Amino acid sequence: MMRMKMILLAGLQLAGLSAFAQANKYPSYGGVYPHLAMYNNEGECGTGAVVPWAGKLWVITYGPHLPFGSSDKLYEISPSLDQTVRPESIGGTPANRMIHKESNQLFIGPYAIDGSGKIRVIPYTAMQGRHTGNARHLSDPAGKIYYATMEEGFYEVDVKTLQPTMLYADGNQKPKEKDEAKNYHNELLPGAHGKGVYSGQGVMVYSNNGEPGSRALKQFDIESGSLSEWDGKNWKVVRRNQFVEITGPGGINGNANPATDPIWATGWDHKSVLLAVRDKGSWHFFRLPKASHSYDGAHGWNTEWPRIRDIGVTGRPDYLMTMHGLFWRFPANFSSTHTAGIRPRSAYLKVIGDYTRWNNQLVFGCDDSAQKEFLNKRKAKGNIEGPGQSNSNLWFTPLSLPDQLGPNTAEGAVWLNENVKAGEPSEPFLFAGWPVRAAWVNNNGNAATKFTFESGAQQWTVLKTVTVPAGEAAQVVFPAAAPGEWIRVKTDADAKTTVQFTYAQKDIRGTVPTNIFNGLVKTSGTPASGGLLYGLGANRRALGLATESGYYELNEKMELQPKNDASMLSFIKEKFAIPKQAVTVEAASVLITDDNGRRWRLPLGNKAFTSLTEQGALRICREVATERDLLNCHGTFYELPAENADGYAKIRPVSTHNFRINDYASYRGLLILTGIDANTKSSRIIRSADGKAAVWAGVIDDLWKLGKPTGKGGPWSSAAIKAGEPSDPYLIGFYDQRSLQLSHKANAPVSFTIEMDPVGNGVWMKYRTVTVKPGQAFVHKFPEGVQARWIRFTGGTDCEATAMLEYK
Numbered sequence: 001m002m003r004m005k006m007i008l009l010a011g012l013q014l015a016g017l018s019a020f021a022q023a024n025k026y027p028s029y030g031g032v033y034p035h036l037a038m039y040n041n042e043g044e045c046g047t048g049a050v051v052p053w054a055g056k057l058w059v060i061t062y063g064p065h066l067p068f069g070s071s072d073k074l075y076e077i078s079p080s081l082d083q084t085v086r087p088e089s090i091g092g093t094p095a096n097r098m099i100h101k102e103s104n105q106l107f108i109g110p111y112a113i114d115g116s117g118k119i120r121v122i123p124y125t126a127m128q129g130r131h132t133g134n135a136r137h138l139s140d141p142a143g144k145i146y147y148a149t150m151e152e153g154f155y156e157v158d159v160k161t162l163q164p165t166m167l168y169a170d171g172n173q174k175p176k177e178k179d180e181a182k183n184y185h186n187e188l189l190p191g192a193h194g195k196g197v198y199s200g201q202g203v204m205v206y207s208n209n210g211e212p213g214s215r216a217l218k219q220f221d222i223e224s225g226s227l228s229e230w231d232g233k234n235w236k237v238v239r240r241n242q243f244v245e246i247t248g249p250g251g252i253n254g255n256a257n258p259a260t261d262p263i264w265a266t267g268w269d270h271k272s273v274l275l276a277v278r279d280k281g282s283w284h285f286f287r288l289p290k291a292s293h294s295y296d297g298a299h300g301w302n303t304e305w306p307r308i309r310d311i312g313v314t315g316r317p318d319y320l321m322t323m324h325g326l327f328w329r330f331p332a333n334f335s336s337t338h339t340a341g342i343r344p345r346s347a348y349l350k351v352i353g354d355y356t357r358w359n360n361q362l363v364f365g366c367d368d369s370a371q372k373e374f375l376n377k378r379k380a381k382g383n384i385e386g387p388g389q390s391n392s393n394l395w396f397t398p399l400s401l402p403d404q405l406g407p408n409t410a411e412g413a414v415w416l417n418e419n420v421k422a423g424e425p426s427e428p429f430l431f432a433g434w435p436v437r438a439a440w441v442n443n444n445g446n447a448a449t450k451f452t453f454e455s456g457a458q459q460w461t462v463l464k465t466v467t468v469p470a471g472e473a474a475q476v477v478f479p480a481a482a483p484g485e486w487i488r489v490k491t492d493a494d495a496k497t498t499v500q501f502t503y504a505q506k507d508i509r510g511t512v513p514t515n516i517f518n519g520l521v522k523t524s525g526t527p528a529s530g531g532l533l534y535g536l537g538a539n540r541r542a543l544g545l546a547t548e549s550g551y552y553e554l555n556e557k558m559e560l561q562p563k564n565d566a567s568m569l570s571f572i573k574e575k576f577a578i579p580k581q582a583v584t585v586e587a588a589s590v591l592i593t594d595d596n597g598r599r600w601r602l603p604l605g606n607k608a609f610t611s612l613t614e615q616g617a618l619r620i621c622r623e624v625a626t627e628r629d630l631l632n633c634h635g636t637f638y639e640l641p642a643e644n645a646d647g648y649a650k651i652r653p654v655s656t657h658n659f660r661i662n663d664y665a666s667y668r669g670l671l672i673l674t675g676i677d678a679n680t681k682s683s684r685i686i687r688s689a690d691g692k693a694a695v696w697a698g699v700i701d702d703l704w705k706l707g708k709p710t711g712k713g714g715p716w717s718s719a720a721i722k723a724g725e726p727s728d729p730y731l732i733g734f735y736d737q738r739s740l741q742l743s744h745k746a747n748a749p750v751s752f753t754i755e756m757d758p759v760g761n762g763v764w765m766k767y768r769t770v771t772v773k774p775g776q777a778f779v780h781k782f783p784e785g786v787q788a789r790w791i792r793f794t795g796g797t798d799c800e801a802t803a804m805l806e807y808k
Helices: 002-023 566-575 608-614 700-706
Strands: 046-053 056-062 074-077 083-085 097-100 105-108 111-114 119-121 131-136 144-149 154-158 164-168 192-200 203-210 226-230 235-239 242-247 263-268 273-279 282-288 308-310 319-323 326-330 343-347 352-358 361-366 394-397 410-420 436-443 449-456 460-468 473-478 486-491 495-504 532-535 543-547 550-554 560-563 590-593 599-602 621-625 628-633 636-641 652-656 664-667 670-673 685-687 694-698 711-721 738-744 750-757 765-772 777-781 790-795 799-807
Touching: 046 097, 046 105, 046 361, 056 105, 097 131, 144 192, 192 263, 203 263, 226 242, 235 282, 242 308, 263 319, 282 410, 308 352, 319 352, 410 486, 436 449, 436 460, 449 473, 449 495, 460 473, 473 765, 486 495, 532 566, 532 664, 543 566, 550 566, 599 711, 621 664, 652 700, 670 700, 711 790, 738 750, 738 765, 750 799, 765 777, 790 799
Parallel strands: 046 352, 131 192, 192 242
Antiparallel strands: 046 056, 056 074, 074 083, 097 105, 105 111, 111 119, 131 144, 144 154, 154 164, 192 203, 203 226, 203 242, 226 235, 242 263, 263 273, 273 282, 308 319, 319 326, 326 343, 352 361, 361 394, 410 495, 436 473, 436 495, 449 460, 449 486, 532 543, 543 550, 550 560, 590 599, 621 628, 628 636, 636 652, 664 670, 670 694, 685 694, 711 799, 738 777, 738 799, 750 765, 750 790
């Protein structure tokens, strides 16, 4: 018997090694295999679901608003990474997936796949809609399954016959005229743009993460979305906020004990992330901070499908949560009475639609490159067009990757300029998980107010109290050893107030990039190979590169080949020219005026970037992940939300570098860079056979490896200031080792007020007031606990002043 086990184990190991060896026949860059890229003929090509089943990995893609089918496909991927496009494909906008154990079927999109891999299809003529989720049936879970659509259509489907029965009509009567058009208004539930569905405890729960109407296309902070439940007869609105994922411990299989297992839901508002749990028939709500604001937007389009999914093995569950640009560890036993264990892991830049564990790796299905950039337009990009054809890919990573990307620094509010009642505590806000924790408190009321911070879970203990005079602000820094899973706050009187929490992780990255970037030309050098990039359309599925030496194309085998195509060369040079005045580089900072007329200032990097920027030699801004931009400004890469998610106000620096990057673009799930030297050999650099063209290939999350953000500058450099007029906002958030030097040239002492905005959109709070004598300077090193996104200065006297900050 032992001999048989050893033979079997050896056979399995050899089979695994064989599959691995076969997989190695395909090139990969940063975990992305170019040959696995998925294309469609629609305005967007997102990954809706990724599920291991019947010995294969099954994947579906979706277009933006296609309730009657599309050019999207169902993909079957073997362990050796051979991809099969299934002929049964009917497309649409699907993101649903559920394993139905009684019938041994995987329901994914409009497809039902049995244990042998046989596929059956539910046509859209029988069940129209953008399939967003599945749930186990309330009364016949063995024989039926629920389908929910994004426009509040609900069906029950017989798992044997696949015959659907409509419970509530889908809101799509005809296709949208334009992908950018506002969400449909549905009569059944408030909100729009459905996302999640799950069942248990006698109800089916459904989420909307958007709002109909034109205001939702521009404003990020209006009322939007809803969480609702249905008992088989009647609907009940649980909460009016933007919700996305709904699941439970059973995940895509459904809860094993539906009567008693909890139901989890994630969502957000303009203040912070929301977490809900339905337990013993009641809902309980909590708040978490946001690492990224690129997912905001009242329309709900910027999120795709955040998930909570078990990536562990049988008997050892390990739940990974994605929400607002942060990987989270989620406890398997989370309930109303067991709320401990949620922990931030690391920040990411990819837009992720689904993920799974497969062959001891994580596989993320992404939304990489949309032909239509929807509402994400801005002046800094110039007149640049989107890619010629939408495409996305899978991202294969080690199981440890969620702990290895960007710092998990995050922030969020429980109250944001709100009227609160005396003695009524805020919702619990996550407190555990960061070494640096603080809160900003702004008293917008007419009387001094005492704020009491309590930590705990079921039992609460006073952690700190602070009294804030009317019209004043205070910062509360919590000791690193302060205990408690959650924190809440209450006031001793009715008040109008803001309470914003800021949490930071020590950025342990250095300032030297890893060797994967070898071959990129530094600012002091001259690139042997630059060029402008464009993802081609018309199913050519290649990346065009326009250089001074001619036109080249990068194919799926990552071969860079010269092509005789003068018209495409001309097209790229005209349509993808780098604008020369995208930003204004001044003596002490980069000045950006956004599309709403707001002014922002960013730090400077290497001086060489000034002339390169003014010459239009460097791409400044481009969308390389769907519905958000990558800004490369004076040597720092930034994540830049769309304007409808508050844009520059919520910018996040990623890394600082010293490279002369000519252009960058998304292609087959990869980040491609130009600006390559002539000689360096690297697995990340692809060169043409004639030696005249080259590109660098990786993934957007490789950018964290360039090194931590640094910079120097300020809003004033020998500036003539007016008394009482504040400076432009200057970025201070997400940097390390921050110091300030403040001086003036007046003949008498000058008082300066230093204010910070921890929220990002004009919620200014006084940090301190300092008086600087003539001929002297105020020098200050900011403590770790002082975290905010923007800083500004106001002088008390007309004078010539300088405010310079350095981030090391």
